[in-house]
Amino acid sequence: MGELTEVYVCLRNQNTTFVRQGEDGLGGVKPWLVMRLHQAMLPLWLHLSLLSVLLTLSGLFSGLNLGLMSLNKTDLKIIINTGTAEERDFASRIAPVRNHGNFLLCCLLFSNVLVNASLTILVDDLTSGIIAVIMSTLAIVIFGEIIPQAICSRHGLAVGARTIYVTKFFMCITLPLAYPLSKLLDKILGEEIGSVYTRERLKELLRVSNFR
Numbered sequence: 001m002g003e004l005t006e007v008y009v010c011l012r013n014q015n016t017t018f019v020r021q022g023e024d025g026l027g028g029v030k031p032w033l034v035m036r037l038h039q040a041m042l043p044l045w046l047h048l049s050l051l052s053v054l055l056t057l058s059g060l061f062s063g064l065n066l067g068l069m070s071l072n073k074t075d076l077k078i079i080i081n082t083g084t085a086e087e088r089d090f091a092s093r094i095a096p097v098r099n100h101g102n103f104l105l106c107c108l109l110f111s112n113v114l115v116n117a118s119l120t121i122l123v124d125d126l127t128s129g130i131i132a133v134i135m136s137t138l139a140i141v142i143f144g145e146i147i148p149q150a151i152c153s154r155h156g157l158a159v160g161a162r163t164i165y166v167t168k169f170f171m172c173i174t175l176p177l178a179y180p181l182s183k184l185l186d187k188i189l190g191e192e193i194g195s196v197y198t199r200e201r202l203k204e205l206l207r208v209s210n211f212r
Helices: 044-067 073-082 085-098 101-126 129-162 164-173 175-189 199-208
Strands: 006-008 010-012 018-020 034-036
Touching: 044 101, 044 129, 044 164, 073 085, 085 101, 085 129, 085 164, 101 129, 101 164, 101 175, 129 164, 164 175
Parallel strands: none
Antiparallel strands: 006 034, 010 018
C-alpha cells in the first residue's frame, strides 16, 4: 500500500454510501477540497533546535555587520595602544580580520543571507502560507536584526572578539564567493583606509568628547 499523500472530503448520502465532494464532472477534483499530506523533513526536536541555532547565527551576523564594520583600522590601533588590558586583547583579536574590510563585509552578508534563507525554509516546513511568512519575518526582524544590532552598537568590540572564531569559520565557507567579490570591490573602490583627521577636526573631536 502506497503512502497516503492526499485526503478528500466525502459525505454520506441517503443510500449510506460516501460520495467524494468537489468533482468537476471531468474526473478531476477542485483543489481547495483536497488536503495534501507531507512528512516533515526532520523530527520536531531537531527542527526546533536548528531553528534556534539559525536564528542565533542570523542575529550574530547582523550584529557583527554593524559592530565590526564600525570599527575601522584607526580605531583599532588607538584601542590597542591606549585601551585597557581587556580592550587591547579584544582589539588585537579583531584587527587581523578587520584588516580585510571588503572580504569581511562580503562574508558577513553572504552568511546572513544564507542563514536567513535556511531559516525561512525550515519555518515553511513547520507551517505554511501566510503564517510561515509572518513567523519568519517577525523572528528575523526582532531576534535577527533589532536586538543584535542594539547590543553590538554598544558592545561590538567584545562581541566581535568573543565570536572571532565563528567569523573565521564562515569566512572559510564563503571564501569562493566572498573573496572574488571583495577583490573586485577593492579594485573599484580602493582598499579601505582608517579615519583621517585634520588639525581642525581633531580639535573639534577633543572639544566635543566628554572627559571624566
